[in-house]
Amino acid sequence: MYAAYGVASPFLPAFVNASGIAPEQLGLVLGAATAVRLVSTPLVGRAADVLQALGRTLTVCIALAAIITLAYLPAQGFWIFLAITLLHAASLAPMTVLADALSLGAAKRHGFEYGSAGCAAPARRRSSSAR
């Protein structure tokens, strides 16, 4: 999952730019994506809590993200890129929070080291795209 973030995070803006979106528009697209992430993370987290289905929500999020990612390939034009980027960000963003919650729950159950060095900061990730 983290490798998936790693392959795209640094290069996605360049990809969109190279696909013909000028910097001014790119700022709008990425900024909107950042804003969407702010909203989708707590919303999806809440839904997972209510449904009592963290694992299944995570699976759905990842699967959706995979499909939306592929939509980038044929994409052209500002509005299409904007739509795909918003969906992309919305599906990717909750993944780390859900995975963290599952890992912490499992760590408590099975007693292994989560490795966050006492830093209980889910807010870490991330203001950058698709991370």
Place this chain on the structure above:
Amino acid sequence: MRGTGSAAFIVGTLIAGQLVGAHGLSMIIWLQASLLVLAAFAATRVPEIPHPERRRTSTEGIGTLLRLPMYRNMVLIAALILGSHALHDGFAVIRWRAADIAPGTASLLWSEAVAAEVLVFFLIGPRLVARLGPAGALALAALAGIVRWIVMAQTTEVFALALVQPLHGITFALLHLACMRLIARIVPGGLEGTAQAIYAVGIGGASASVMLASGALYAWLGGAAFWIMATLCAIALPLTLRLPRLSPLH
């Protein structure tokens, strides 16, 4: 476990760098989609856990927190410094490519920042926050941001970039750790979740706003737009110096 995640992130970035160099940027789409499919399969194997207690964000809690001068200023400082990263996140690689830096090199530069982040989060950060105090650590983060963005503005020499990328550990990771320490110190009992939420929203809002502007800034100023990011950190600096003198009570 988190460490493995960061390691995987770096490996992903480095592989992407090599493949993009050989086959172009659209490689990242295939790579990401395939990795996500794999991750989705892995996720189906994760056992469900019994649901942890729900944390509610009360609105009076929000008011209480925002009335604490130290908390308010902390969020502002974090918003300024972390917001300043938005130009880098969106446009650093674009700028580097425009300067003919190879994707493999770009991936190494990016990975340096992530590696520094991990190093600070897990090894040197907590000690540094203890040694400097949260306000001191925040001041360091502001200073590091000023230096980092000025260098980014003035050069695309790989050597120089390689020197400042690790500052990410200070500007990003140390800052988060310092804020977590401050929150632990000054937030009244029961409001920790709310404090984290406001913090996240403050940072997210600042990042989104700066990102929205950064496109136009980059189009207008090119690399010199990083001077504006340095200015954001420069505004944060006196706030960090004032922090210890603010009362944690309202």
